[in-house]
Amino acid sequence: METLYSAIKDDLLAKIKDGTYAEGEVIPTEVDLAKSYGVSRPTIRQALQILANEGYLDKRKRRGTVVTKPTQDDGIASLPTDRSKLRGVQSFEDEIRAAGRVVKTVPILVKEEEANHEVAKALELNDGALVYKLVRLRYVDDTPNVFMENYIRADFYPGLSDVDFSKVGLYHQMRSMGRPVHSLTRRLEVIKADPSSSTLLDVPIGDPLFYFHTFGRDAEGHMVEYSVSTYRGRNNTFEFSVNEPDSTAMPEPLPRD
Numbered sequence: 001m002e003t004l005y006s007a008i009k010d011d012l013l014a015k016i017k018d019g020t021y022a023e024g025e026v027i028p029t030e031v032d033l034a035k036s037y038g039v040s041r042p043t044i045r046q047a048l049q050i051l052a053n054e055g056y057l058d059k060r061k062r063r064g065t066v067v068t069k070p071t072q073d074d075g076i077a078s079l080p081t082d083r084s085k086l087r088g089v090q091s092f093e094d095e096i097r098a099a100g101r102v103v104k105t106v107p108i109l110v111k112e113e114e115a116n117h118e119v120a121k122a123l124e125l126n127d128g129a130l131v132y133k134l135v136r137l138r139y140v141d142d143t144p145n146v147f148m149e150n151y152i153r154a155d156f157y158p159g160l161s162d163v164d165f166s167k168v169g170l171y172h173q174m175r176s177m178g179r180p181v182h183s184l185t186r187r188l189e190v191i192k193a194d195p196s197s198s199t200l201l202d203v204p205i206g207d208p209l210f211y212f213h214t215f216g217r218d219a220e221g222h223m224v225e226y227s228v229s230t231y232r233g234r235n236n237t238f239e240f241s242v243n244e245p246d247s248t249a250m251p252e253p254l255p256r257d
Helices: 004-017 032-035 042-054 092-098 117-120 172-174 195-201
Strands: 057-060 064-067 102-112 132-142 143-153 181-194 208-215 223-234
Touching: 004 042, 004 223, 117 208, 117 223, 143 172, 143 195, 143 208, 172 223
Parallel strands: none
Antiparallel strands: 057 064, 102 132, 132 143, 143 223, 181 208, 208 223
């Protein structure tokens, strides 16, 4: 026998699919839905949670519950494992636009500064070496999706702080300056949203977030870019493929903490 909350979930999903509740629209509150369906708020809450888990709804801290597309698979800056098909590292914009989504970037900060110990170690530089710090908030279909902090070697990319990163991606710019990112190493953590990331990504405090450390090398093996990126957990999935390595190849060492 179908439960009451399941029947309500199906009815709400039908309204989402037929456009009654369009993508980006805020649906009625739990109180209003409870009155409309003649049920309790906990019953409505269960129905909404199922739809949120399936990617059709997103509970926004400031707006309310918004209709969204089902969870997207973000192969961020992917590097094909089949080297015969390698065409270069793809950027965030390339991956998302290839999926038919709209990307918007809001630069928050870009400046030249002296690297602290953590950044210098990640970039294999001496403490105090000059780097560019680039901070951006990136949206997918008008939803804040990822908060990025990138650190780039200043000696290899002179004038990077003059670039308008609302119009050009970092990896595209690095490629145009003659030294593209050739290979990547990533470390993934899952963290909880703190007050700062909650505000930036418009998610409740305590929501799960994907937290990536990324290390980028050029074709000569120089570490040229280090970033920390915080992705919404509600809107992203990541797929990883692992192949048996060439037994004759020496593994590249991972950067140490």
